[in-house]
Amino acid sequence: MKRYVATIYRRKWFYLSVIVLLLGAAVAGSAVLSNPYQTTARIWVDRPTVSSVVDQQQTFVTQTPAQQQGDMLYQLIQTDSFMIAILKDTSGAGQLNGDPQHDGRVVATIRSGLAYSVLGPNTLMISLKGGQPQLSQEIVQGTIDEFRKWLLQSQSEQNSTEIAYYQQQVKTLQDQVTAAQQALDTFTRQNPNLVQGSPQYLTLQRLGSDLDSMRTLETAAENKLNQAQLVSSMTSNSQSTQFRVLDRPGTMLSTRSRLKYLGLGLGAALGLVTTIIILVTWQDKSVRTGDDLAEITDLPVLAVVPHLRSRPKTASTVTARQPAGDRVQVSPSAVDAV
């Protein structure tokens, strides 16, 4: 332990310099590389209320609404078209020049700072780290707007498809009801006096049953169509309850990234210095004290000559030894005086 402390003390300025240099580099790195501003917005998301009312046989889902919407948002963020749509309505639109490669790089830079996190079952946080607070705020707001627009469009398209499908189904079933009615009427005209239990009577009963089935299916299809139309008409209204902005985008100076860089710098400096200290101490097999000598030999230490600083040479002073002994100087006048 003492050897390690001695190693530190002997080269304390060197180790201190290493720490200061690496910390300085970390500070510089944090200033140059990091995005100091962080813009965040929190939104409330829910499942479509109309669907949940209308659809009595909902499929069971394990994900919370926030997770579902977050997944969707993540997938959208990964697309260049979505990101370009966001950027086009911001002050950063000038960065785009139509070149797919260039635009892709611009979008990738923004995408790397854009993130979402689930705060609760219905709460999502969208955040962006950037160097320009105004642009960051616009991008986050743009993300919310584009996401809302996409959800609305997606819902509308789905409703239109459903309506078209049910309309087609109702029309088909109406045709089938008409055909079944005509078949029954024709058979009744051709067989006015039927005897109960006769084959004709049984045929009449079957035709009547077919007509009832068709009418039931037609009624069900009409109900579905009505529901789809109802959902479609309510979609725009229901969006306000499905998707609400709780906290509008706000920007603050992020100290976390700087602290992260400083922490990394400090950690690297301490790690490096510790490694150097261990290596230097481990490598140092030299004898430094009388105790060290006592460990390797039983010879007595006759004298311990201290390290003495060199004195400037003068005409009356003779240096006794250059390499190791220039510290011990003998004055001839002093010797001769004896």
Next chain:
Amino acid sequence: MWGKTRASSPVIAPDGLVRDLYTRLFLHAGGATSLVLGVTSALDQEGKTTTALNLASVLASDRGVVDSTDGKGDVLVVDCHRSPITASHYLGVAPGPGLTDYLKRSRTLDDVICPTDRHYLKLMRAGDDPHNLSVLIRTEAMWNMIRTCRERFRLTILDLPSVLTTSDTQVLAGLVDRVVLVVRSGVTPARAITDALTRVDRSKFVGIVLNDHRRDLPAWLDSRL
């Protein structure tokens, strides 16, 4: 006073430190009237020449302390380095004949012992042919030179090469009375010290000088660990 004195620490001011060092050396020598001392280290650049010169300088200046009535209180430093930066360099003595010349018998001992600007401190340089030093120190002439120096000087200090860089040190350490190992704090690996101690006759080592020692931790922190 160039160093700090701490009551709990053996670190004292250089002059006092060196006096303390040579006192210990002579005590270890068992009161010998003359001492031939080798100063070495495990590796180069650890301060052995500095230690040797400081020891010699302070002993020379403290002549009254070590002086004996037989007039052999001078201190001799023998430069056994092949390196161009040697004790003679630091004492400001110009290159010239020295140990190798004496061992080749081309010069007498008096020819190769030169005075320094310290009155009682003499120096024997490595000589003009330092590349043959390894061969020459392995001759009987070297043994004779040590014996002569022991007779003439109170203290003869051989500034030896480092133990792990040449086998010359093992040879020279075998000729001296005592060897001091200099260890530079924070530089010399423990393994080098143990290796050096195994290469030289262990009984010759009198002790270790821990050089260039710095406190790793301030006192307030050191006391808490």
